[in-house]
Amino acid sequence: MSVNQQAHTGPPYGRPQPGYQGYQQPAYGGQPLPGVPQLQYGAYNGPMPGYQQPAPPQGSLRAPSTSGAPPPASGASLPSGHLTYSPFGQGDVQNGIPASAAAVQRPPASQPYLPGSAPMPVSQTPTFQQYGPPPASVQQLSNHMAGMTIGSVAASAPPPAGLGYGPPTSVPPVSGSFSTTGSGLYTPYTASQGPPPTSVSQSLPLAQPPFPGAPRPPTMPGPPLPGQTVAGPPTTQPNHVSSPPPPSAMSGPQPGPPMSGLHGPPPPTHPPQPGYQMQQNGSFGQVRGPQANYGGTYPGTPNYGSQPGPPPPPKRLDPDSIPSPQLNELPPQQKPRHRIDPDAIPSPIQVIEDDRSNCGSEPFVTGVRGQVPPLVTTDFLVKDQGNASPRYIRCTSYNIPCTSDMAKQSQVPLAAVIKPLATLRPEETLPYLVDHGESGPVRCNRCKAYMCPFMQFIEGGRRFQCCFCSCVTEVPPHYFQHLDHTGKRVDFYDRPELSLGSYEFLATVDYCKNNKFPSPPAFIFMIDVSYNAVKSGLVRLICEELKSLLDYLPREGNMEESAIRVGFVTYNKVLHFYNVKSSLAQPQMMVVSDVADMFVPLLDGFLVNVNESRTVIASLLDQIPEMFADTRETETVFAPVIQAGLEALKAAECAGKLFIFHTSLPIAEAPGKLKNRDDKKLINTDKEKTLFQPQTSFYNNLAKDCVAQGCCVDLFLFPNQYLDVATLGVVTYQTGGSIYKYAYFQLETDQDRFLNDLRRDVQKEVGFDAVMRVRTSTGIRATDFFGAFYMSNTTDVEMAGLDCDKTITVEFKHDDKLSEDSGALLQCALLYTSCAGQRRLRIHNLSLNCCTQLADLYRNCETDTLINYLAKYAYRGVLSSPVKTVRDALVNQCAQILACYRKNCASPSSAGQLILPECMKLLPVYLNCVLKSDVLQPGLEVTTDDRAYIRQLVTSMDVAETNVFFYPRLLPLTKADVDSDSLPAAIRNSEERLSKGDIYLLENGLNIFVWVGVNVQQGLIQNLFGVSSFSQISNGLSTLPVLENPFSKKVRSIIDMLQMQRSRYMKLIIVKQEDKLEMLFKHFLVEDKSLSGGASYVDFLCHMHKEIRQLLS
Amino acid sequence: MATYLEFIQQNEERDGVRFSWNVWPSSRLEATRMVVPLACLLTPLKERLDLPPVQYEPVLCSRPTCKAVLNPLCQVDYRAKLWACNFCFQRNQFPPAYAGISEVNQPAELMPQFSTIEYIVQRGPQMPLIFLYVVDTCLEEEDLQALKESLQMSLSLLPADALVGLITFGRMIQVHELSCEGISKSFVFRGTKDLTAKQIQDMLGLSRPAVPIQQGRPLQAPEQPVISSRFLQPVHKVDMNLTDLLGELQRDPWPVTQGKRPLRSTGVALSIAVGLLEGTFPNTGARIMLFTGGPPTQGPGMVVGDELKMPIRSWHDIEKDNARFMKKATKHYETLANRAAANGHCIDIYACALDQTGLLEMKCCANLTGGHMVMGDSFNTSLFKQTFQRVFNKGFNGEFRMAFGACLDVKTSRELKIAGAIGPCISLNAKGPCVSESELGIGGTSQWKICSLDPSTTLAIYFEVVNQHNAPIPQGGRGAVQFVTQYQHSSTQKRIHVTTIARNWADAQSQLQHIEAAFDQEAAAVLMARLGVYRAESEEGPDVLRWLDRQLIRLCQKFGQYSKDDPNSFRLSESFSLYPQFMFHLRRSPFLQVFNNSPDESSYYRHHFARQDLTQSLIMIQPILYAYSFHGPPEPVLLDSSSILPDRILLMDTFFQIVIYLGETIAQWQKAGYQEMPEYENFKHLLQAPLDDAQEILQTRFPMPRYIHTEHGGSQARFLLSKVNPSQTHNNLYAWGQESGAPILTDDVSLQVFMDHLKKLAVSSAA
Secondary structure, three states, X not given: OOHHHHHHHHHHHHOHHHHOHHHHHHHHHHOOOOHHHHHHHHHHHOOOHHHHOOOHHHHHHHOHHHHOOHHHHHHHHHHHHHOOHHHHHHHHHHHHHHHOOOOOOOOOOOEEEHHHHOHHHHHHHHHHHHHOHHHHHHHHHXXXXXOOEOOHHHHHOOHHHHHHHOOOOOHHHHHXXXXXXXXXXXXXXXXXXXXXXXXXXXHHHHOEOHHHHOOOHHHOOOOHHHHHHHHOOOOHHHHOOOOOOOHHHHHOOOHHHHHHHHHOOOHHHOOHHHHHHHHHHHHOOOOHHHHHHHHHHOOHHHHHHHOOOOOOOOOOOOHHHOOHHHHHHHHHHHOOXXXXXXXXXXXXXXXXXXXXXXXXXXXXXXXXOOOOOOOXXXXXOEEOOOOOOOOOEEEOEOEEEOOHHHHHHHOOOEEEEEOOOOOOOOOOOOOEEEOOOOOOOOEOOOOOOEOOOOOEEEHHHOEEEOOOOOOEEEOOHHHOOOEOOOOOEOOHHHOHHHHOOEEEEEOOHHHOHHXXXXXXXXXXXXXXXXXXXXXXXXXXXXXXXXXXXXXXXXXXXXXXXXXXXXXXXXXXXXXXXXXXXXXXXXXXXXXXXXXXXXXXXXXXXXXEEOOXXXXXXHHHHHHHHHHOOOOOOOOOOOHHHHHHHHXXXXXXXXXXEEEEEEOOOOOOOOOOOOOXXXXXXHOOOHXXXXXXXXXXXXXXXXXXHHHHHOEEEEEEEOOOOOOOHHHHHHHHHHOOOOEEEOOOOOHHHHHHHHHHHHXXXXXXXXXXXXXXXXXXXXXXXXXXXXXXXXXXXXXXXXXXXXXXXXXXXXXXXXXXXXXXXXXXXXXXXXXXXXXXXOEEEEEEEEEEEEEOOHHHHHHOEOHHHHHHHHHHHHHHHOOOOOHHHHHHHHHHHHHHHHHHHHHHOOOOOOOOOOEOOHHHOOHHHHHHHHHHOOOOOOOOOOOHHHHHHHHHHHHOOOHHHHHHHHOOEEEEHHHOOOOXXXXXXXXXXXXXXXXXOOEEEEEOOOEEEEEEOOOOOHHHXXXXXXXOOHHXXXXXXXXXXXXXXXXXXXXXXXXXXXXXXXXXXXXEEEEEOOOOOHHHHHOOOOOOOOOOOOOOHHHHHHHHHHHHHHHHO | OOXXXXXXXXXXXXXXXXXXXXEEEOOHHHHHHOOOOOEEEEOOOOOOOOOOOEOOOOOEOOOOOOOOEOOOOXXXXXXXXEEEOOOOOOEEEOOHHHOOOEOOEOOHXXXXXXXXXXXXXXXXXXXXXXXXXXXEOOOOHHHHHHHHHHHHHHHHHOOOOOEEEEEXXXXXXXXXXXXXXXXXXXXXXXXXXOOOHHHHHHHOOOOOOOOOOOOOOOOOOOOOOOOOOOOOEEHHHHHHHHHHHHHHOOOOOOOOOOOEOOOOOHHHHHHHHHHHHHHHOOOOOEEEEEEEOOOOOOOOOOOOOOEOXXXXXXXXXXXXXXXXXXXXXXXXXXXXXXXXXXXXXXXXXXXXXXXXXXXXXXXXXXXXXXOOEEEEOOOOOHHHHXXXXXXXXEOOOOOEOOEEEEEEEEEEOOOEEEEEEEOOOEEOOOOOOOEOOOXXXXXXXXXXXXXXXXXXXXXXXXXXXXXXXXXXXXXXOEEEEEEEEEEXXXXXXXXXXXXXXXXXXXXXXXXXHHHHHOEOXXXXXXXXXXXXXHHHHHOOHHHHHHHHHHHXXXXXXXHOEEEOOEEEEEEOOHHHOOHHHHHHHHHHOOOOOOOOOOHHHHHHHHHHHOOOOHHHHHHHHOOEEEEEEOOEEEEEOOOEHHHOOOOOEEEEEOOOEEEEEEOHHHHHHHHHOHHHOHHHHHHHHHHHHHHHHHHHHHHHOOOOOEEEEEEOOOHHHHHHHOOOEOOOEOOOHHHHOHHHOXXXXXXXXXXXXXXXXXXXXXXXXXX
């Protein structure tokens, strides 16, 4: 991917990087890429120096080296900038490194396992060799730093890694990245790194070059070095406040010299280039993208391209093998340069890419117990053969420790992220509906688990033994079937409940409220018609939209028309109900002003069938905007609105959903009246948590009533100021509804987004009046739940409404021992009312392995899911604890997880080495993203409402959503192939990866930014924006003009495609480089240091390493 | 010399006043001994063809406590342009406009024939009439349809500029907004919660002058509060809308399960109606017209629960103190009635249902505000339809026979004080020098408010003679009373109606015969009956009867001529002769007897008795019976079982019912179809005659009576049989010969027995 490019930019940025912020600008502005880069390089190189030598050749590649000279300069400057860093880097680094691991923490960066070597080989043995030596040193350095063996274990684990390593495969990446570890690695590493080093050094400095490498986790080699460097990396250090002292000086000088030195060599680079490439290749076979950029600068590019191929093969996965000693040895030398090459540290992009290429082509077959599914970012097909699709359930680990001691030791949370009504790919079959007749689904007598593929039939099929509690139950006569010679029922394949992981049962009347089959649900649209809403054109917009939208209410299967009835309410200080009975010529409005004691004024004609009352509804929707056109009422009520909807559903004896369109803080005299309590001064105090808590318990009680009735509340907010989302959202949250927020709603800019959200929200598949219970094998138990729901006891998750986007995260704890033989089973049973009013049970089963070796646990983890859990856990934590405590706890837990791995699973190595499990190598970067998120570390421009909004949003996100939310997707649009459907390869979220000659797209599930560099070719600007120059692009643009040229079409189709993938329509924001809005954009470059104090990836990695080392010692 | 009868009649025609005594006993002591109090029946707006209102304002006595109106009894000094008030003797200057008066150029109010005069006040804003319909929707489909039609029809009867509003209720209450085009809007309230006036006004958005939707009322003066009258619109603007709205009115949609009554929030509906008017048009004539088809079953003012197995309270329950909702409900409606009355709004109740509808609890709404109370079996009957239509009848001068917001101020000369009033009014608590300490009826005031009145509305006003025995009034002295009624005429004008009367004083010892001769036994009977009925509302039935009996006996003792202990010697003069008979029938009347009547019916009867004029009241006390036969022209006959003869057709008018009863023979003839035969055309005419007469009564009376056509042996003959004096019963059948009438199966005493007892007691020295 973009790596190369990044590299490029890197340089320029690189420099800037040091300065970071400063960076960009300078970089951009000035530079002729070449020049700058060099400089930058130089800077980086600085650290590298030691390496350089070895690397030099490669360095030369870096051409980088060119920078050599400059680097120093920059380096110097940088240092200053980074003073803090340096302290760290130096202090720590030095200490760490030299002192050796213990002391030093940061450095860890680390190492690629073999991969490094692997790649190397591939690329060019010779070079390698050459590097070899250098590498050693380098490595050493790195080691010193703290050899970070990233994912060493993993590496080992992922045999594939070997392959993977080959940068190409995803697996490899892992190992690849880390490979470094072993001395052996080293060698390879060195070899590779050798070059890398150079590259590394360069890369670090350059950033970019490294990137390429970095991205390719495989390149690990690079990383190690970088790692060290990293440690050094002032950048990081800054974050880590801790190390202070000399650094600046250190770094400064160090870089300087080395850099130069390096550079010097680099120039020669040419030779190195190959090496470089190699490395890069190793990392990224694909470097391609980058190459382009490089192209100009570095001849290397081409090589890259080619290189890719080679690298892969070479990888070795022996993270463990990485000789720490060497590292140690090296350290001294390296010490001076502590910077970590960002390219050398695990790259999410690379991991994603690798997984995609590994798993994307083959369907994922669920027949095997404890099988880890592909990443959420990979587009794969699922074949249900007895376990639920990962679209329904994902676990943090597919191999559960047998004992609670092990679980406690590892600190890896055992959790499942369940999305019971998830949307499947069209090629996949929906769960079959099974009808067991009047007696209802067959269940275990004791634990009431539902019949599933894991139940064991015995005694010739007359009884079955429960797979959860082992209780033996008689098979009901009508369900009896003979067993075949293997003990399987003869009808095994005829019955979904015996052969599939997910299926549905038709519920009998016993499963219904009041022992009565439910009526079809209802949708009630409740529109704020106060002054603000009317004036902004919102009311008219909603009414217009509803006219057509009502034809798209969710339908069940093949039904002709939707069974859902609709009703309408408008409100300001009072509520207006509408009678839209089909027999009326005109709708009738009924005003209820007794908001203190809400009731529904009519029975008949409020909830109607859309087709029958079509004309009356149309007339109503025509008239609503007129009726309130002159309103001067600015006050609104809120709780009574919900109460009204609730009462209406009660009166109609059905479940349903309220769509509330609301604009302001409800200050009118009524129950649930709120006051403005927004206070930014509370941030970072012990009282900060109150900002997330509801003002009054009134809404909690209301929510309880809503849940009891199956009244789900969806909230569309259009605030112009604080409206207390934390309180207003309580009911929505607890009833399983969704909140949509459009701050400063303006018709022109927000209309599309709102309407798309509304359409999707109205049309999406939804169940009502749902109760979910998760049953597990004896030995573990579901103990904690996260998501939008209400719980009246400790086991049942109740949701008034549950749509296809809502996710519940469930945490499990041991209450006994598990056995490796029988594994652990989960059964999630969801009882709900379908949109046609049918009562159903949806069952998802999942079998997991159990282990007695921690290594097995670490080998079967899923970082994305883990992050999903950790984020939700933390976001809930802010309700009760100061944010700082929550952050610390998060860091601590992750450190423990990683430390446990290091201690128990990784082969012995220098303490200075950071060794990450293959499956968790992205944990630090993702964790950092969580820590930097608006909820846990608000920026200045983030409002209290935003935080509350996001907090609630995240709580019901699935893994794919949290993944992109915390680590946004950054796509170089200018690299897109206009002739294919594919997306351009993503690049890492760092400013140094941006080239000011390109246009990028960044999306996080809520927003899409299109970033336009200052130096973008006019032709592209003309094609995309229809204006002739950069300066003519108007600020704050929020749409792209529809232009008939391939580039414009491509970009728009990419945006459309992304919009399709997300459950919400994202807000499009066009950002010009160096424009005010860029601040906003930069906030999402999560690998960089954030303005609000969030650490950069590199810094954080060092910090984690320090934490781990502390734990280990 | 005209007889007293003529005098009384003249006075009644001219002034609308009937006094129990037309010569007044001159001292307090003597007055008390007269037994029947000095009192009068006043019909303030009695229609007079010959009384055109004068277009100026009255001249008032300048003494602040008096303010009597200049009248023919005043002494006038034409030279000095002074006049002396005949009540307080204050000397007053005539206003400048009267500069030209002289003996020959008198203003109307000084002419003797204008003892009653009506002034038109030109000042102040003219407010349109307001009609607020409060409609129950918990009705059977047929009933609702009929009611809707009646209401729609009524729109055409209203004055074009009248404001009209609509509130419907069932389980909930809807206040319909009439101003909007297109979509029909209503404010909805739930029926279980009582709201204060303030809350109601807030909720209806009346508390602040929102966007003034000026409804083309250019007459409104600046001081007139600008009120959003979304709920009350001029008929001419909204009649189309309102007609549609009424047309679309549906039955209350909430399901009524088996064994339940529909939930009907009458109490809150009324409360909202009152609150609405209170907030928008205080002190302006307005009618709240409540149409209800059953008892209130929820919320404040509920009269019975919604469980059908719990029947609505009966007299029996009330006596046993078993009517659990009654007191609370009554209190609720009383509060409402008082609020409405205070603002000059009246409440009509049109209750049509087979069972009771809670009139007992709600009666005060109509009673205190002068509203109508109509009780029927169904809205789909001509009784209701005609009655309702008649509310909007116009008088001979083309004006509605209704007036609003009247304030009756009574002034008396010094020897008299005011003891109280009984009628559709409330006290204004105006304590003045002429207010007596002792109360009869609604006392303690000299002013009453009558929120709605029509030309027949009649109040009984009781006085007390306070002149001490030892301070004789000079021979030929006259006592005077002035009734000043300010009201809003149906033409929206403010008017002042002044009646000044004077009667001679007489010394009861020396001139008893004068006093006796000037006794108006009809008026006295009605006045005593009103007192009795008034007491019956608060006391146990038997106590009232005993009280009435004692009064009667005392009266007989005082004015009868007899020898002690010799009943046979007892005689009453002509001016008293009918009085005992009235009392006899009064005792049997539904006003005092609750047996066989539901509490609602009793309330209904009493309501009408307390407001009708003397003639109607007498009919109520002693129904009129006419006989039609071949033996001569129709003639009134005794209300006696002996009048029931086979060859007669009887027409009985009890005010509430018109009964046509065919004697046995006549009925047989009719069955045989003789009336169809040309040769028996006279029989046809005979059959037709009572029908025509009945029709005439039906046409004019308000409320329209129940029309009963029955015959000998018919089940409905009970209406007749229960009213006639049971002179022949199964007990004395043989004593009276077989051919002379129809025996009544009853243990009630007959008039003869009653009289015998009366005589015995009257002459008894023991009494």
